[in-house]
Amino acid sequence: TGSLPRPTSPRVIAVVNQKGGVGKTTSAVNLAAGLGFGGLNVLLVDLDPQGNASTAVGGEHRNSEPGTYEVLLDSDRIADHVQVSPEAPNLKVLVATMDLAAAEIELVSVVSRETRLKRAIDAYVAENDVDYVLIDCPPSLGILTVNAFVAARELLIPIQCEYYALEGLSQLQRSISMVQANINPDLVLRTVLLTMFDGRTRLSSDVASQVRQFFPGETMETVIPRSVRIAEAPSYGQTVLTYQPASAGGQAYLAAAEELARRGAEQD
Numbered sequence: 199t200g201s202l203p204r205p206t207s208p209r210v211i212a213v214v215n216q217k218g219g220v221g222k223t224t225s226a227v228n229l230a231a232g233l234g235f236g237g238l239n240v241l242l243v244d245l246d247p248q249g250n251a252s253t254a255v256g257g258e259h260r261n262s263e264p265g266t267y268e269v270l271l272d273s274d275r276i277a278d279h280v281q282v283s284p285e286a287p288n289l290k291v292l293v294a295t296m297d298l299a300a301a302e303i304e305l306v307s308v309v310s311r312e313t314r315l316k317r318a319i320d321a322y323v324a325e326n327d328v329d330y331v332l333i334d335c336p337p338s339l340g341i342l343t344v345n346a347f348v349a350a351r352e353l354l355i356p357i358q359c360e361y362y363a364l365e366g367l368s369q370l371q372r373s374i375s376m377v378q379a380n381i382n383p384d385l386v387l388r389t390v391l392l393t394m395f396d397g398r399t400r401l402s403s404d405v406a407s408q409v410r411q412f413f414p415g416e417t418m419e420t421v422i423p424r425s426v427r428i429a430e431a432p433s434y435g436q437t438v439l440t441y442q443p444a445s446a447g448g449q450a451y452l453a454a455a456e457e458l459a460r461r462g463a464e465q466d
């Protein structure tokens with residue numbers, strides 16, 4: 199627990215990659231907790247109907263529980279539905295339930311469907327003391343992810359140190375460009391985080407250096423190792439920062455949260 203620098207204005211960051219299983223949710227929850235332990239006020243928005251981010255920070259997300267769905271479809275206020283996470287000081291979560299799976303279709307016929315999350319987050323940030331909003335996106339580039347692109351100022355892309363790591367990134371960049379051109383000119387890809395790095399394999403190092411070549415300014419120095427502790431933590435309804443803070447994985451996410459906060463403060 200330390201004190202991380204507060205950004206001069208709240209940072210709204212979408213954690214995105216249309217590939218599944220690359221470490222989006224794991225990174226969103228552990229960075230959110232790390233920032234919370236650093237003394238910052240954090241809102242985690244679970245935008246994936248799977249609700250894994252909600253589970254990982256101890257959020258209650260049975261189907262009757264209000265959360266992201268009600269904010270998007272019923273125009274409810276985030277402040278009325280946030281839950282306090284027991285995982286870290288000053289960490290709040292807007293939970294996702296399975297209802298959200300239907301939102302992808304239900305939103306199609308809704309007015310201003312791309313800007314609904316933005317309106318809700320802007321209102322929340324204006325009325326509450328918030329330093330970071332992290333949005334955990336589903337593994338697709340559908341209307342839910344577009345809502346995150348529009349609500350966010352920054353993107354954080356986790357990349358798994360595996361074969362085909364860079365596959366799909368040009369498609370992702372096309373979607374980002376489209377949103378920048380049409381709805382959110384302020385959106386920037388600011389952070390790339392290498393995940394599931396296995397120091398014993400040549401492959402991991404090769405992928406890591408390829409990604410650094412591709413995103414020289416964006417790739418974090420901190421690399422997240424492949425770690426059993428990281429994978430186990432969610433089954434206890436915990437982040438690795440409370441489950442096994444001293445493990446290599448716990449230390450890596452703490453370092454990544456610190457790097458995220460410091461780089462943000464420098465770039466302000």
Ligand code: ADP
Pocket residue numbers: 217218219220221222223224225250337393394395422423424425426428429430432447
């Ligand atoms: P995504 O949200 O991109 O689909 P997840 O964060 O859910 O990806 O991660 C996919 C799987 O990999 C999960 O089972 C998760 O526990 C596991 N995992 C994520 N990061 C690590 C890591 N650094 N080491 C080991 N397992 C990990």
Ligand code: MG
Pocket residue numbers: 222223224246250335336
């Ligand atoms: Mg996920």
